[in-house]
Amino acid sequence: MKAHLKVKRKRSQKQEVWKFIVFAVVLSSIFLLYPIFYSMYLSLHSMQGLQSVFVGFGNYLRMFQDDIFVKALMNNFTFLIFQVPIMVILGLLMAFLLNTPNLKGRTFFKLALFLPCVTSLVSYAVLFKMMFQIGGIINNALLNIGTIQSPIDWLNSPFWVKVTVIIALCWRWTGYNMIFYLAGLQNISDDTLEAADIDGANGFQKFFQVVIPQLKPVIVFTTITSTIGTIQLFDEVVNLTGGGPSNETLTAAQLIYNHSFIYTSNFGYSATLSWALVVIIAVLSIVQLKISNRD
Amino acid sequence: MMKKKLGVFFLGVFSASLLAACTGGPEANPEDFASGDENTITIWAWDTNFNIPIAEKAAEYYKQAGHEDATVNVVEMSNEDTKQKLVSGFTSGVSEGLPDIMLMDDYDVQNYITNYDGKFAELSNDIDFSQFAEYKVENASKDDGVYAVPFDSGSAGLYYRTDYLEEAGYTPEDMQDLTWSEFVEIGKDVKEATGQWFVAFIPNRGTHYIQMAMQSAGLWYFDESGEIYLKDNPAVREMAEILKAIEENQLAKPVDYFAPEGIGAVTSGEVAAVNSAIWFSATIRSAEDQAGKWAYTNVPKLETVDTATPYSNLGGASWVVLEESPNKEMAVDFLKTEFAGNDEFYQDILVENGAVGTYLPSQTGEAYQFEDPFFNDAPIYKDFSEWMAEIPGVDYGNNTQAAVDALRSVLQDYFDGNLTLDEMLEKAEENYTMQVGE
Amino acid sequence: MKKLMSLLKYSFLIISSFISIFPFYWMIAGATNTSNQIAEGKLTFGDQLWVNLQGLFGAYNIPLIMWNSLKISGITVIFSLLVTSLAAFGFEKFKTKTSEWIYTIILLFMMIPLAALVIPLFKIMAGLQLVNQHLAIILPAVNNLFLIFFFRQSFKSFPNEIIDASKIEGASNYAIFFRIVFPMMKSTYAAAAIYAFMNSWNSYLLPLIFLQTENKYTMTLLISSLSSASYVANYGMQMIAIVIATVPTLILFLVMQKGFVKGMTGSLKM
Known part of the structure; x- marks a missing residue:
């Protein structure tokens, strides 16, 4: 009798799930699955303009010898290694501080810290490009404060240009991630924080012992999405640095775009590079999930 | 019962709104890309301070020269965007959404006419290319055909x-x-x-x-x-x-x-x-x-x-006509009439826009003798045009x-x-x- | 110690806020200056506001372009919240072997760069006669995989007991979702709405590919074309366009923020 019920329930669950996911599945099939198969098909061809030649895995072999692709990937990783941790930590700290009781000017701070993410990627990249000019406002300010003796060529020095991109990314995305932490903090029950207060926990303890563990799912998910975002970085570098100087800020996504629209319109090779990116992102995400699930 | 209703309701809302969003269609302005209308051509170009007003001026001249009912739409689009749209359109085999005429950077011309064979109109039967600076014509040539009308000099x-x-x-x-x-x-x-x-x-x-x-x-x-x-x-x-x-x-x-x-x-x-x-x-x-x-x-x-x-x-651009343009003949005729035959037009854009064309007959015109007070009365257009003939x-x-x-x-x-x-x-x-x- | 902590806290917030706000000040000041002044990093307000405004509104149909952006983003937000939260709820609460497989595949899809799908998408849209239609931008954006992931993460914490209890009372699963889950997860929906709106508002590559004509343009596309269509880009005009494009997202934040504050006061009551 019981077993019978269970089977029935399972069957009904099988139908229930479809009622919920049907729209997403249909849309995914048309606008993702089909294009993906098509792009796999493309990746086996080498193209130039309208000419297309079947090359089998030739594109993949070519990719392994492609120093520029390697360099672009290394740039992606550099951005990833510095920007994501800085951003996550700053975002958490901001969210936590904004959430402390009796904070004066809470509304102002919250609004101020939110502000960067209301700008579009194109807009802020254009703004930062102007601000970081050699004769621009950032150098003027630093020279006036006396932090630096001579202007820094932010956009043309191989080192500083990376710093510029990381600063820009942090500026734009920290407040954005903070939103998710704030939203996550809403779901932490009052009791938990009250209990910590009663136990006499100070700010640091509350932050590390209560907030962080409770927010873990949100942190994991912002880390993974930021990772994906950084690996797919495109709009910002295109508008801020154009990938230069000397490909020092060229990203993999920009290289893919260049192969599609700037060089020889070789969509086959672009598709190949895209698939390599997919594999890399998948591995990174799985690693991050595994690490976060360990404890 | 309830859930069925809700399901139907959502399907309904969903498809209705999609339809609603679709009906944005008819209001689309078809004039910004090649249209079926016989008397309308569309041009894509970049630079609002240079190419755009020049193309518009050419359109005015064209209308005055006995094509009163012709409509020429000049659409501003960055050089990168024109190329990107061209590649998307050509590669996916969709010619809708592309213009009749577009401006193309000289450095790109060979690339496009070679890689997109058959997508650009061959023009040497309609236009006398011996009247243009040779280096520009060479750049627009492939095999025995010429696929772009030379425009400005670099x-x-x-x-x-x-x-x-x-x-x-x-x-x-x-x-x-x-x-x-x-x-x-x-x-x-x-x-x-x-x-x-x-x-x-x-x-x-x-x-x-x-x-x-x-x-x-x-x-x-x-x-x-x-x-x-x-x-x-x-x-x-x-x-x-x-x-x-x-x-x-x-x-x-x-x-x-x-x-x-x-x-x-x-x-x-x-x-x-x-x-x-x-x-x-x-x-x-x-x-x-x-x-x-x-x-x-x-x-x-x-x-x-x-x-x-x-x-x-340095730089310079040329005009190409798309082979699949529904108004290819009118597009070619427009380029032929203005950019390959109208001295007055060239004089006009020289004075107004500082544009030095590569259409040689226009360079004997009076405007080219202009002694520019800004450059201490040096005849800048004449000098640069003379140099132009020497460019390898x-x-x-x-x-x-x-x-x-x-x-x-x-x-x-x-x-x-x-x-x-x-x-x-x-x-x-x-x-x-x-x-x-x- | 407490005082020091407090000092640190406020200094951190004040410095962060200054850094966050400064570019906005500069952009508004820039809207009143000439291109050259902006390039030189002029900090103060100038007298070019009217000139820049006239330039921008004279050259482009700004109200129409704004309306395009708003329409696209509005429709995208409503449908993506609906589609993705429904799917996420299904994936989380009515798991089957197949659905878990589908979910894993969808997560993998999230990792594919848009640039790789441009040409196939263009072919699909051309087949559907949607080139230069706003629907071509809306359709691929509705099914926002990131939101499916986000909602599912959030629904994990939604107690199954409530669902079971409602079921016993005879409510259908749709009814449970819309009458119970949705109202209880408002802060999640708020965050998701912000995300979806920003995503759509800032979307650049899809509009760039599908929208051919100026009367179909979005603000983001306009800003990018302002910065590249002319050799002599007009920074003042660009600044105004950026300011205008920022207003709707700003308003959205102000509205949503009220929801946050409410939720927060609730969670902080002693």
Whole structure:
């Protein structure tokens, strides 16, 4: 009798799930699955303009010898290694501080810290490009404060240009991630924080012992999405640095775009590079999930 | 029961809204891309200060010349966007959404007419191309056909500030017939004497200098067989050293020369010299407070190349007609009537927009004799046009953009001493090969 | 110690806020200056506001372009919240082997760069006669995979007991979702709405590819074309366009923020 019920329930669950996911599945099939198969098909061809030649895995072999692709990937990783941790930590700290009781000017701070993410990627990249000019406002300010003796060529020095991109990314995305932490903090029950207060926990303890563990799912998910975002970085570098100087800020996504629209319109090779990116992102995400699930 | 209703309800809402969003269709303005209407053509071009008003003027002339009911839509679109839309359209086999006529950068013309064979209209039966500057026609030719109507000239020269040069002890006579290394030496003196930047561009992106120098000697990034030609290219080698000297001596204000910062550096009087084309004269002229302080001469000459001349080209564009355009005939007729036959139109855009065409019959016109008070009454259009006839023709090949990127990716390492000249050019050639996959 | 902590806290917030706000000040000041002044980093307000405004509104149909952006983003937000939260709820609460497989595949899809799908998408849209239609931008954006992931993460914490209890009372699963889950997860929906709106508002590559004509343009596309269509870009006009494009997202934040504050006061009551 019981077993019978269970089977029935399972069957009904099988139908229930479809009622919920049907729209997403249909849309995914048309606008993702089909294009993906098509792009796999493309990746086996080498193209130039309208000419297309079947090359089998030739594109993949070519990719392994492609120093520029390697360099672009290394740039992606550099951005990833510095920007994501800085951003996550700053975002958490901001969210936590904004959430402390009796904070004066809470509304102002919250609004101020939110502000960067209301700008579009194109807009802020254009703004930062102007601000970081050699004769621009950032150098003027630093020279006036006396932090630096001579202007820094932010956009043309191989080192500083990376710093510029990381600063820009942090500026734009920290407040954005903070939103998710704030939203996550809403779901932490009052009791938990009250209990910590009663136990006499100070700010640091509350932050590390209560907030962080409770927010873990949100942190994991912002880390993974930021990772994906950084690996797919495109709009910002295109508008801020154009990938230069000397490909020092060229990203993999920009290289893919260049192969599609700037060089020889070789969509086959672009598709190949895209698939390599997919594999890399998948591995990174799985690693991050595994690490976060360990404890 | 309830859940069924809800499900139906949502399906209904969903499809209804999609439909609603769809019905945005009819209000779409079909005039911005090629339309079926017989008397309408659409043109895509970039630069609201130059190409757009010129195309609009051509449309006016066309209407006045007995095509009263013709409609010519000029749509502004950046050069990158036009290319991107073209590639998307061609590659996916969808010609809807593309215009009848579009402007194309000369460096791209060979690339597109070769790689997108059959997508552009062959024009030599309708238009007499012997009337155009030869190097432009060559660039638009493939096999026996010509696929683009040449438009503006990129005839290049060296513009300089007479006052800054004088301060550094140079007269206009001293500026004649320079070599590139003399040019750099003068730059050092000017910087020392005046404290001004000598030029404004980012040295590691200074491929426009290399291109001007290459073309002045009839060379390009590719050899006769179309192979990448950097390492053994004497023009590239000499110019790499010149760029390095400019970078090391900090002669160039490191700003994009074609962005507001670069333009601003010139118009606000921060730089003493500009190597650029005739179309740049409009920018210089816009700094009215510097009237009378500017002069021009030929571009510097290469020392190590036998074929070197002081005549070169930078930029310039041509008009292409799309083969699948529903109004191809009208589009061709429009180009033929105005851009390949209307002297008055060319005089007009010369005076109004500072545009020097490559349509030779127009250059005997009166407007070309104009003695420009801004340049101390020098006949700037006449001079640049005369130089134009001397510019060595080169084949820009299919992959200029990839070669540019390949070079730009290594120049800074060479400046910084991480790579020798040979290593750098070798690396650039490797990068190029990787980019085009040969 | 407490005082020091407090000082640190406020200094951190004040410095962060200054850094966050400064570019906005500069952009508004820039809207009143000429291109050259902006390039030179002029900090103060100028007298070019009217000139820049006239330039921008004279050259482009700004109200129409704004309306396009708003329409696209509005429709995208409503449908993507609906589609993705439904799917996430199904994936989380009615798991089957197949659905878990589908979910894993969808997560993998999230990692594919848009640039790789451009040409196939273009073919699909051309087949559907949607080139230069706003629907071409809306359709691929509705099914926002990131939101499916986000909602599912959030629904994990939604107690199954409530669902079971409602079921016993005879409510259908749709009814449970819309009457119970949705109202209880408002802060999640708020965050998701912000995300979806920003995503759509900032979307660049799809509009760039599918929208051909100026009367179909979005603000983001306009800003990018302002910065590249002319050799002599007009920074003042660009600044105004950026300011205008920022207003709707700003308003959205102000509205949503009220929801946050409410939720927060609730969670902080002693």
